[in-house]
Every structure is written in structure tokens, then in C-alpha cells.
Amino acid sequence: MKPVEKILLDLVAIPTVSAQSNEPLIDYAQTFFAPNVWAFRRYPYRDSAxxxxxxxxxxxRRPPRARPAxxxxxxxxxxxxxxxxxEAxxxxxxxGRIYGRGSSDVKGFLACILSAVSAFDDASLAAPLEVALTAEEEIGCVGAKRLAAAKAVRAPRLIVGEPTRLTPxxxxxxxxxxxIVVRGREAHSAFPAAGRSAIFDAARVLASIERAAKRLERPRHTAFDPPHATVNVGLIRGGTAKNIIPGECRITVEWRPVPGEPPDRALSLIEEELNxxxxxxxxxxxxxHPLRLDPPFEPSQQTELRDLLSRLGGHAPSTVPFGAEAAHLRPSGGEAVVFGPGDMTTAxxxxxxxxxxxxRACVRHLQAAVAHFCKG
Ligand SMILES: [Zn+2]
Known part of the structure; x- marks a missing residue:
């Protein structure tokens, strides 16, 4: 069994910024899976570039024809x-720390998986174990959405890696x-009546977005901090020169809906306010113009997996204010838990x-979870 920290040093040294091909990393990872124990399927695709x-x-491979647990x-x-x-x-x-890009988000968890499977004993398996490695999470869970569409992950319980300090x-x-594209009419700034300022109109639009944001503070979801959907205008671009009445202004707005709330509710409220x-x-x-609508990661009725990981690590189950692959891959009627070493605030x-x-603790917890769900 190769020490987990050695594996992580190798993984970080293979650069996999989302725009690059992740194939070299997949090739490296696959060497940890013994071919007589594991069956593989690759789902390759070309990105827009x-x-x-x-x-x-x-x-x-064992036991054959059984559903993975x-x-x-x-x-x-x-x-x-x-x-x-x-050091990137x-x-x-x-x-006692490994520094580098992806060390916590999320090659640390990947190193734990590879360490656990490198010494994998399939003799007492009562149900198969699955491992799914995805591409392009950081730019919108592209790989996970493709796997979900292909129904490629069959297990009813998922541990999805993200840095959570081992909190389930x-x-x-x-x-x-x-x-939001706001259009006006350009003119010499000495003659305001000849034009229409897209930036003054954008200011009105911003006030409308703020009103929509206020309405989104209900319903409240007390498991979250803050306990409601949030809205941010992160970018605004407009105008060409100080003495030209601006002809166009673009506003980039994002929102983070809570579970139980449709991902397009903010969009509808902003449209209502605009009307x-x-x-x-x-x-x-x-x-x-909507660009992305990713659903919240809804909690499961099942709690066996989160309870087990909570017992193992001594951390009470919790929530996070950001999205993850779990929202796309969570099996209906099953349970998904986001979990891993490292801290999102330093990623x-x-x-x-x-x-x-x-x-090291994460490797032990993964081995215990596999023993609990897959072994007889
Ligand atoms: Zn991540």
C-alpha cells in the first residue's frame, strides 16, 4: 500500500486545471486498480475547445451481476x-501539511481513494464497490452531469469528495x-437629451435585483448559514469613455438557492421585478439571459452513510453554502454525502x-465505510 501522502505529491505534480486534459491523471489513477479485481469504463468527450x-x-468484478452498494x-x-x-x-x-494546487480541492480525497483501492481485498465482498472520477467539476460539474445522463454510477450511496475537514x-x-444586458443610446455627454444612458438604467435594474434578493430571504432553511438563498452582482461592465453617454451595460448576477427551492426561482423573481x-x-x-441553473444538493431521507461518517470522524453532519457534484449524482431514494480532507476556506x-x-484518517474512514456497506 503506497502511503497516501506520496500519492498526493504525485497527483499534484500532474497539472489538471479544468481547461487542460485530465487524461494523464486518469492514466496515473488507473494504475492503482488491479485489473483482476476491477472492471473499467472510460467516458471520454471533447470540451468546447x-x-x-x-x-x-x-x-x-465481484460479486458478479450484483448492484454496487x-x-x-x-x-x-x-x-x-x-x-x-x-509550489502549485x-x-x-x-x-505535516502538503501544499500545492488541488491538495485539498480535491486531489487529497483522490489520493485517499487510490491508497484504499491499492490494497483492496475483494475476497469478502458481498456487494461491488464503485469509483467514479470526473472531469471539469470546477467549471460547472460538466463531467458529473455527463455521468448522470449516462446513468453510469449505479450505487445507492455516494461519498463525493470535497474538502470538508472530514465533516459529512x-x-x-x-x-x-x-x-443582464441593458441597452441605451450613445451620444455626446454634453447633449444628454440626444441619448439614453445604459448605466443609469442599469442602476434601476440593480435596485430591482436587490428587491428580488430581499424576497428570496423567504423561505428560510435553518440548516444553512445564511439561512436562505443569496444573490450577488459580481460584475458590471458598461460605457466607453467619460464623455460618451453609455450605450450598453452588462450585469452578471449569480444566486445560490436552498434545498426545496427551484433553481430558477431567483430568475423568475428578477424577471417579475424587471417587468x-x-x-x-x-x-x-x-x-x-440565464447561463446556469444548477439544482441544490437536496438532503436524503436515508441517513445511514452520514451517520456512519459522523461516528467515524466525530463531526456532526452539516451543510455547505456552495454547490457540488452530489446535486447531480445523488441517486433517487439513495443517499449522497460530501466528504473529504482539507478545508474549503483554504482551497x-x-x-x-x-x-x-x-x-490518513480519511483513508481509514473510507476503508471502514467500504467494509460496512460492501463486505459480508
Ligand atoms: Zn472541488
């Missing part, structure tokens, strides 16, 4: 990194994104790291 992306599903799911891509961060793809182990996460917020504004300001020209940053102690 023509780059090869690969999802991999591995399933134990548990699946371990992990994405293989990372967010980009600053060119000046030397030259990882180092320092004072049973629900998460969804994600919505839209761009109200149009009645007041008939010359307003604003159009909203997606220069200096990302994972504590080695959490990696």
Missing part, C-alpha cells in the same frame, strides 16, 4: 493558480447565473494545503 476530457468508472466519487480538475506560486504543481510536504455534508445550495420596472420606465431596454487560494493527518 476540442480538448480531450475523460470520466472513469471502475467497479469491482457504495460509490466513491471524485473530480480530477482544479482551479487555475498564480504563475508566481512555485511542485508540491511540498512541510510540517448532507445538503448544499444550488447555483444560478445570468447576464414592474418596465411599466414604470417604458423606455428601459433590459434583457436577462482555491495560493498556499492551498491539506493536513497529512486528515489524509
Amino acid at each position: 476540442g480538448t480531450l476530457k475523460v470520466n472513469l468508472v471502475a467497479r469491482t 457504495l460509490a466513491l466519487v471524485c473530480h480530477t480538475d482544479t482551479v487555475p493558480y498564480e504563475a508566481s506560486w512555485r 504543481v511542485k508540491p511540498v510536504l512541510r510540517r 455534508i448532507y445538503a448544499g445550495k444550488g447555483y444560478g447565473l445570468a447576464e 414592474r420596472l418596465r411599466r414604470r420606465v417604458p423606455a428601459l431596454d433590459a434583457e436577462i 482555491h487560494r495560493t498556499g492551498e494545503y491539506v493536513p497529512v493527518a486528515q489524509l
Whole structure:
């Protein structure tokens, strides 16, 4: 059994920013699965730039024809990194932590899976174990959506890797994104009557978005902090020069719906508020274009998996205010839990790291979960 920290150092050294092909990483990962124990299926596809992306599903051969009892799911891509961060793809182990891009999000969990399967004994399997490795999670769960559409993951219980400090996460917020295009009419700024300012109109639109955001504070979902859907206008672009009345302004708005709430509810409320504004300001020209509508990660009725992981790690089950692959892959009637070493608050940053102690604990918890659900 190769030590989990050695595996992680190898994984971080294979750069897999979402735009790059993840095939070299998949090839490396597959070497940990003994071919006499595991059957594989690759789900390759080309992204919009023509780059090869690969999802991999591995399933134990024994017992034959049985439904898998548990699946371990992990994405293989990372967010980009600053060119000046030397350790991003030259990882180092320092004072009990491994530093590098993806060390916590989420190659740490992948290293735990590979460590666990490298010493896998299938002799006492009562039900197969599945492992699913996905591409392009960080840019919208693209790989997971493809696996869900192909019904490629069959287990009723999923452990989906994300840095949660080994806390089992049973629900998460969804994600919505839209761009609003506000059009005016350009003119020399000395003659305001000759034009119409897209930026002044955008300010009215922003006030409408804020009203919609206020309405989204109901219903409340007390398992979350904050306990309701949130809205953010993260980008605004408009105008060409200080002395030109701006002809166009674009607003990028995102929202995070809570479980039980349709992912397009914010969109409908913003549209309602825009219609109200149009009645007041008939010359307003604003159009909203939805770009993403990812459902919340709904909690399951089943709690066996979250309870087990909670007992093993000593952390009470919790929720997260962001989306994850679990929302797409959660089996109907089954249970999905998001879980893994590392901390989301230090991920997606220069200096990302994972504590080695959490990696080792995670390997033990995965082995215990496999024994609990798959072994006789
Ligand atoms: Zn992640």
C-alpha cells in the first residue's frame, strides 16, 4: 500500500486545471486498480475547445451481476493558480501539511481513494464497490452531469469528495447565473437629451435585483448559514469613455438557492421585478439571459452513510453554502454525502494545503465505510 501522502505529491505534480486534459491523471489513477479485481469504463468527450476530457468508472468484478452498494466519487480538475506560486504543481510536504494546487480541492480525497483501492481485498465482498472520477467539476460539474445522463454510477450511496475537514455534508445550495444586458443610446455627454444612458438604467435594474434578493430571504432553511438563498452582482461592465453617454451595460448576477427551492426561482423573481420596472420606465431596454441553473444538493431521507461518517470522524453532519457534484449524482431514494480532507476556506487560494493527518484518517474512514456497506 503506497502511503497516501506520496500519492498526493504525485497527483499534484500532474497539472489538471479544468481547461487542460485530465487524461494523464486518469492514466496515473488507473494504475492503482488491479485489473483482476476491477472492471473499467472510460467516458471520454471533447470540451468546447476540442480538448480531450475523460470520466472513469471502475467497479469491482465481484460479486458478479450484483448492484454496487457504495460509490466513491471524485473530480480530477482544479482551479487555475498564480504563475508566481512555485509550489502549485511542485508540491511540498512541510510540517505535516502538503501544499500545492488541488491538495485539498480535491486531489487529497483522490489520493485517499487510490491508497484504499491499492490494497483492496475483494475476497469478502458481498456487494461491488464503485469509483467514479470526473472531469471539469470546477467549471460547472460538466463531467458529473455527463455521468448522470449516462446513468453510469449505479450505487445507492455516494461519498463525493470535497474538502470538508472530514465533516459529512448532507445538503448544499444550488447555483444560478445570468447576464443582464441593458441597452441605451450613445451620444455626446454634453447633449444628454440626444441619448439614453445604459448605466443609469442599469442602476434601476440593480435596485430591482436587490428587491428580488430581499424576497428570496423567504423561505428560510435553518440548516444553512445564511439561512436562505443569496444573490450577488459580481460584475458590471458598461460605457466607453467619460464623455460618451453609455450605450450598453452588462450585469452578471449569480444566486445560490436552498434545498426545496427551484433553481430558477431567483430568475423568475428578477424577471417579475424587471417587468414592474418596465411599466414604470417604458423606455428601459433590459434583457436577462440565464447561463446556469444548477439544482441544490437536496438532503436524503436515508441517513445511514452520514451517520456512519459522523461516528467515524466525530463531526456532526452539516451543510455547505456552495454547490457540488452530489446535486447531480445523488441517486433517487439513495443517499449522497460530501466528504473529504482539507478545508474549503483554504482551497482555491495560493498556499492551498491539506493536513497529512486528515489524509490518513480519511483513508481509514473510507476503508471502514467500504467494509460496512460492501463486505459480508
Ligand atoms: Zn472541488
